[in-house]
Amino acid sequence: xxxxxxxxxxxxxxxxxxxxxxxxxxxxxxxxxxxxxxxxxxxxxxxxxxxxxxxxxxxxxxxxxxxxxxxxxxxxxxxxxxxxxxxxxxxxxxxxxxxxxxxxxxxxxxxxxxxxxxxxxxxxxxxxxxxxxxxxxxxxxxxxxxxxxxxxxxxxxxxxxxxxxxxxxxxxxxxxxxxxxxxxxxxxxxxxxxxxxxxxxxxxxxxxxxxxxxxxxxxxxxxxxxxxxxxxxxxxxxxxxxxxxxxxxxxxxxxxxxxxxxxxxxxxxxxxxxxxxxxxxxxxxxxxxxxxxxxxxxxxxxxxxxxxxxxxxxxxxxxxxxxxxxxxxxxxxxxxxxx
Numbered sequence: 001x002x003x004x005x006x007x008x009x010x011x012x013x014x015x016x017x018x019x020x021x022x023x024x025x026x027x028x029x030x031x032x033x034x035x036x037x038x039x040x041x042x043x044x045x046x047x048x049x050x051x052x053x054x055x056x057x058x059x060x061x062x063x064x065x066x067x068x069x070x071x072x073x074x075x076x077x078x079x080x081x082x083x084x085x086x087x088x089x090x091x092x093x094x095x096x097x098x099x100x101x102x103x104x105x106x107x108x109x110x111x112x113x114x115x116x117x118x119x120x121x122x123x124x125x126x127x128x129x130x131x132x133x134x135x136x137x138x139x140x141x142x143x144x145x146x147x148x149x150x151x152x153x154x155x156x157x158x159x160x161x162x163x164x165x166x167x168x169x170x171x172x173x174x175x176x177x178x179x180x181x182x183x184x185x186x187x188x189x190x191x192x193x194x195x196x197x198x199x200x201x202x203x204x205x206x207x208x209x210x211x212x213x214x215x216x217x218x219x220x221x222x223x224x225x226x227x228x229x230x231x232x233x234x235x236x237x238x239x240x241x242x243x244x245x246x247x248x249x250x251x252x253x254x255x256x257x258x259x260x261x262x263x264x265x266x267x268x269x270x271x272x273x274x275x276x277x278x279x280x281x282x283x284x285x286x287x288x289x290x291x292x293x294x295x296x297x298x299x300x301x302x303x304x305x306x307x308x309x310x311x312x313x314x315x316x317x318x319x320x321x322x323x324x325x326x327x328x329x330x331x332x333x334x335x336x337x338x339x
Contacts, residue, residue: 008035012035013028015035019031027114028051030275033327037324038326040057040058041058042216043055044056047112047121048125056217058216060221061227062221062224063227063288065323066321067283067324068263069320070259070263070284070319071281072279072281072282073255074280085276091182091183091188092198093119093198094116094118095167096120097109097122097199099162101123101127102170102172104130105130106127106130120199124148127148127151128144138213142210145206145207146207157196160192161193162193162194162195167195200248201244201245201248205241235271235285241272245273251273253279255302256277262294263282266290266296266297269285269286270285271285291321298319299315
């Protein structure tokens with residue numbers, strides 16, 4: 001149609017809208033990574049006030065930094081399981097934001113690009129705007145997140161979750177209105193909603209992202225000891241995320257947990273699930289010298305044990321040794337007449 005360029009931001013937004021059109025309450029992280037990534041760099045993705053992406057180069061370390069991806073072979077069909085997994089988490093996070101806003105005296109939350117119109121980030125921004133403490137400085141942002149964790153701890157105390165009736169009372173609406181507003185566009189199946197845990201995970205994970213970014217931007221290690229300390233610190237953050245995904249957000253599964261534990265025991269610095277969770281892949285930060293040991297641990301104690309009939313080709317595809325690569329690229333094919 002005569003279009004010679006593709007706007008990357010527009011492409012990401014189109015991908016998000018397409019997933020939501022088929023019933024998946026999708027975010028935009030995976031889509032942004034697939035489009036904006038650059039070789040040798042991490043990607044810091046933001047969604048407020050609009051989609052943005054910033055590359056951050058990985059530091060040069062004495063021990064070469066290697067990521068290894070391991071497939072669990074647990075199917076995570078978001079469309080099928082969405083009402084009790086992916087979409088339910090989106091609803092829980094949205095309701096947590098709404099309840100916290102009400103408790104903290106905020107009249108309304110501004111609409112944002114999240115699936116149900118506002119999010120915990122909406123609450124974050126509105127709360128600190130009311131306090132006159134809005135700022136984009138990373139140090140201020142970290143301090144704000146720490147305060148929000150404290151607020152959740154104080155005002156969402158119920159570990160067992162909140163019923164529809166309890167949530168309706170907290171936000172000042174009826175159960176039918178609650179269900180119509182938050183549980184109709186993307187239906188969910190749940191008797192209680194773990195608002196405390198989901199908010200704790202979201203704010204805690206945001207802190208870990210800032211910590212990881214801060215480590216990547218720290219001075220280049222001057223010797224092997226400093227290099228090892230940096231990689232261990234990065235790995236610990238991956239481990240903390242996996243623990244939070246498993247115990248607080250509850251989006252892991254036994255197979256992913258096992259892959260992570262086996263990798264750590266074989267020498268990985270850190271391991272976590274990747275993607276939406278409930279199956280799929282795991283990602284591991286591994287010293288280059290330990291890659292083969294980690295692979296062998298998986299082959300002997302996971303794949304051969306759980307999938308004894310797996311052939312060599314499928315086993316080879318299950319594990320990918322990777323380094324940060326580039327995202328999508330527009331490749332123009334010359335016409336026959338120009339050849």
